Amino acid sequence: MNKSYGFTSDGREAKLYTITNVQGASVTISDFGGTITHLMVPDKHGQLRDVVLGYDCVDDYVKGGGYLGALIGRFGNRIGKGHFTLNGQAYQLATNDGANHLHGGDIGFDRQIWQAEEIEQGLRLSLESPDMDEQYPGNMKVEVTYLWDDDNCLTIDYKAVTDKDTICNLTNHAYFNLSGHDSGSVEEHVIKLCASAFTATDKESIPTGEISDVEGTAFDFRMAKTIGRDIDKECDQLKWAGGFDHNFVVDKEDGQMALVAEVHSDKSGIRMTCTSTQPGVQFYTGNFINGNVGKGGALYQKRGGFCLETQNFPDAINHENFPSPILKAGETYEELTKYCFDIEE
Numbered sequence: 001m002n003k004s005y006g007f008t009s010d011g012r013e014a015k016l017y018t019i020t021n022v023q024g025a026s027v028t029i030s031d032f033g034g035t036i037t038h039l040m041v042p043d044k045h046g047q048l049r050d051v052v053l054g055y056d057c058v059d060d061y062v063k064g065g066g067y068l069g070a071l072i073g074r075f076g077n078r079i080g081k082g083h084f085t086l087n088g089q090a091y092q093l094a095t096n097d098g099a100n101h102l103h104g105g106d107i108g109f110d111r112q113i114w115q116a117e118e119i120e121q122g123l124r125l126s127l128e129s130p131d132m133d134e135q136y137p138g139n140m141k142v143e144v145t146y147l148w149d150d151d152n153c154l155t156i157d158y159k160a161v162t163d164k165d166t167i168c169n170l171t172n173h174a175y176f177n178l179s180g181h182d183s184g185s186v187e188e189h190v191i192k193l194c195a196s197a198f199t200a201t202d203k204e205s206i207p208t209g210e211i212s213d214v215e216g217t218a219f220d221f222r223m224a225k226t227i228g229r230d231i232d233k234e235c236d237q238l239k240w241a242g243g244f245d246h247n248f249v250v251d252k253e254d255g256q257m258a259l260v261a262e263v264h265s266d267k268s269g270i271r272m273t274c275t276s277t278q279p280g281v282q283f284y285t286g287n288f289i290n291g292n293v294g295k296g297g298a299l300y301q302k303r304g305g306f307c308l309e310t311q312n313f314p315d316a317i318n319h320e321n322f323p324s325p326i327l328k329a330g331e332t333y334e335e336l337t338k339y340c341f342d343i344e345e
Contacts, residue, residue, distance in 0.1 A: 247311065
């Protein structure tokens with residue numbers, strides 16, 4: 001089912017596509033930015049709750065910032081000084097996050113109208129990014145498929161090909177609040193992250209190259225704890241980011257589909273599990289949400305949502321000890337991420 005989502009300020013019409021399963025649970029996605037706008041899942045009382053932050057019309061996504069629910073590319077997360085070298089050629093990307101490059105630049109994949117095709121229990125989105133789009137090399141074709149099954153699992157299948165060596169790191173930037181998008185802070189949510197290390201950053205959230213052990217730190221989520229328990233601990237990493245906004249190194253083999261995280265809300269009873277083939281996940285605690293008016297007039301405040309952005313490591317092209325983000329001409333980039341919802345028994 002699709003309907004109009006209104007027009008952007010430059011006159012482009014966006015559409016909304018809703019996929020509903022046999023349980024009556026649903027996900028709604030816009031062709032603007034491939035954005036997840038609504039995700040309705042049953043709580044412990046059998047009532048549907050919308051567990052993603054979002055806006056009522058497409059132009060609010062343009063104005064609101066924060067990348068709520070959007071597909072991110074060509075390169076998710078940050079690249080230090082927007083600079084990298086590939087095959088001996090230097091490239092300078094937009095510095096749209098202070099002195100650094102963030103989430104694909106000034107007009108990333110989150111600002112594009114994607115070609116949408118409704119498929120059984122899902123939506124297939126495609127986009128052609130021309131050579132030197134946002135100063136990235138290569139003509140890149142991207143296809144992202146969202147599947148919503150009868151077990152309340154949302155699978156995101158990312159694929160890309162290029163005709164020239166380039167870098168690629170695709171993700172989704174949904175902000176989750178398992179108590180309901182309009183229910184306030186997520187600090188009481190309980191989370192487990194399957195990660196024994198994280199990539200330490202400088203003051204500008206650029207990795208130093210150091211892969212730090214979580215043992216004995218606020219970053220140890222291997223045993224479930226509340227998001228808020230250690231979020232304000234005296235620690236430069238947390239102080240610089242205003243909370244958690246770090247890439248965690250997932251404990252798994254390369255390319256293997258494995259458990260990344262489990263999160264639940266006692267208030268709603270809703271549990272979410274995240275599995276992925278990606279080597280990292282950006283755990284972000286909504287530190288920079290600052291009173292935006294969201295769906296239905298909800299006021300989104302600091303830490304009103306959390307993100308689990310499955311990804312390659314930030315700034316990976318500039319660190320030889322990180323997994324390579326290079327997509328070679330003629331090869332296919334493919335990564336899978338799955339978010340499943342049920343009730344915590």
